[in-house]
Amino acid sequence: MAGANAVANEELRLVESAQRGDIESFNALVRLYEGRVYNLCYRLLGDADSAADAAQDAFLSAYRHLRAFRGGSFRSWVLRIATNVCYDALRARQRRPVVSLDAAVETTSEESAPLQLADTAESPDEFALRRELARAIEAGLAQLPVDQRLVVVLCDLQGLTYEEIAEVTGANVGTIKSRLSRGRARLRDVLRQGELLPLRFRHEGEE
Amino acid sequence: MTTQPPQLNDRDLELISAYIDGQLSAEERREVERRLDNEANLRLAYEELRATVQVLRDLEPVRPPRSFTLDPANVALQRPPATRLGWGRLLQVAGVFAAVLVAAIGTLSVIGSLGSGAPASAPMVAAPTTAPASPLELRESAPTPERSDIAAAPATLDDGSGPVAPQARATVVATEVAALPDVAPQPTIVTTPAISSPGTVELARPKPPADSTPPATPPDLTLLLTLAVVALAAGGVLLWRRRKG
Numbered sequence: 001m002a003g004a005n006a007v008a009n010e011e012l013r014l015v016e017s018a019q020r021g022d023i024e025s026f027n028a029l030v031r032l033y034e035g036r037v038y039n040l041c042y043r044l045l046g047d048a049d050s051a052a053d054a055a056q057d058a059f060l061s062a063y064r065h066l067r068a069f070r071g072g073s074f075r076s077w078v079l080r081i082a083t084n085v086c087y088d089a090l091r092a093r094q095r096r097p098v099v100s101l102d103a104a105v106e107t108t109s110e111e112s113a114p115l116q117l118a119d120t121a122e123s124p125d126e127f128a129l130r131r132e133l134a135r136a137i138e139a140g141l142a143q144l145p146v147d148q149r150l151v152v153v154l155c156d157l158q159g160l161t162y163e164e165i166a167e168v169t170g171a172n173v174g175t176i177k178s179r180l181s182r183g184r185a186r187l188r189d190v191l192r193q194g195e196l197l198p199l200r201f202r203h204e205g206e207e
Numbered sequence: 208m209t210t211q212p213p214q215l216n217d218r219d220l221e222l223i224s225a226y227i228d229g230q231l232s233a234e235e236r237r238e239v240e241r242r243l244d245n246e247a248n249l250r251l252a253y254e255e256l257r258a259t260v261q262v263l264r265d266l267e268p269v270r271p272p273r274s275f276t277l278d279p280a281n282v283a284l285q286r287p288p289a290t291r292l293g294w295g296r297l298l299q300v301a302g303v304f305a306a307v308l309v310a311a312i313g314t315l316s317v318i319g320s321l322g323s324g325a326p327a328s329a330p331m332v333a334a335p336t337t338a339p340a341s342p343l344e345l346r347e348s349a350p351t352p353e354r355s356d357i358a359a360a361p362a363t364l365d366d367g368s369g370p371v372a373p374q375a376r377a378t379v380v381a382t383e384v385a386a387l388p389d390v391a392p393q394p395t396i397v398t399t400p401a402i403s404s405p406g407t408v409e410l411a412r413p414k415p416p417a418d419s420t421p422p423a424t425p426p427d428l429t430l431l432l433t434l435a436v437v438a439l440a441a442g443g444v445l446l447w448r449r450r451k452g
Contacts, residue, residue, distance in 0.1 A: 032278065133266075185256070187262075188256055
């Protein structure tokens with residue numbers, strides 16, 4: 001608890017310093033959250049190049065609008081900005097479709113998000129399965145309506161609470177529960193179709 | 208090979224989804240657990256959904272291809288937008304203010320000319336001394352704000368190709384307007400000499416827009432109009448430059 005408070009205080013100090021124009025303080029915040037922001041963009045947009053552009057735009061926008069930040073969770077605030085940037089990019093893509101999300105996933109999933117053997121204990125079979133699962137999930141996410149995709153990514157990939165997701169998306173908790181359950185159900189169907197549900201590889205009650 | 212997938216209604220789907228996240232009230236949780244013990248379908252659906260969530264949670268994060276920290280050199284140029292926008296806004300507001308002032312004075316003049324005539328000259332003297340001051344001061348005090356690099360932006364702007372336009376345009380407008388009373392006087396301008404003293408009529412005619420300094424006599428509507436146009440044009444140019452940059 002004390003550690004969490006110390007982190008929050010440090011974050012607040014950085015935000016205030018950045019608001020006074022200290023770019024290094026802002027960059028310290030960028031380093032804290034760039035992994036999260038990039039991953040959110042990557043999962044929403046489906047390809048590495050668009051995600052990098054969106055993440056950069058999000059941090060630039062955050063810096064420009066830093067004075068509008070009125071306390072609360074900086075993480076939620078910056079993720080919200082990134083979400084808006086991604087929605088804009090998706091809308092622009094719809095108006096002028098250069099490459100479809102499915103195609104983007106197909107072409108980039110292997111080279112942009114290379115999977116490595118997690119540890120030496122992982123067998124080639126396990127590695128192959130993990131890789132197949134990752135590919136199926138990416139394809140499944142790409143098929144979800146963006147509102148559901150966003151909630152699934154924030155909850156299950158980023159580990160945010162429902163309240164934090166509400167801050168990021170502006171939706172109420174009831175809506176979030178609904179989108180989350182439907183998004184998860186669709187992904188379950190994708191895994192089921194690919195006979196990838198780990199249920200069959202696990203015993204009941206195993207984590 | 209594959210078992211028949213359980214079909215849940217939306218309500219039950221939401222329940223078990225929130226149950227997985229530990230987001231149910233104590234009462235709801237007990238109810239779900241009781242049903243899980245008794246309903247095989249719900250139990251299977253729960254296991255599948257839980258397994259799906261586990262796959263998602265196990266998905267490894269992707270590594271960003273680069274850092275997204277901002278370059279201080281670039282940001283120094285990026286930062287001003289708020290200020291530059293404020294500038295455009297300020298000038299626009301000043302322009303609108305001046306335009307409203309002109310309209311108000313025009314109206315007052317008309318009313319004045321319809322009435323006694325003499326008392327109306329009072330606002331005419333007061334208005335020009337204050338009105339031209341505000342947009343002019345704005346233009347000059349503009350570059351002062353907080354940072355030197357911000358200050359440099361409007362300054363260079365005035366030297367560059369863009370800002371020349373409003374100035375030139377303003378001058379053209381001013382001379383045109385000044386020439387008007389001889390040829391085809393506009394209503395607002397006609398009213399000016401009508402209510403001001405004979406001296407001001409003489410002074411108003413040969414007035415170039417920049418020469419507002421000489422005598423303390425009011426510079427009249429032409430100057431106000433010029434200032435309004437200059438302020439609006441400058442505001443527009445600033446906004447345009449911001450959008451472009």
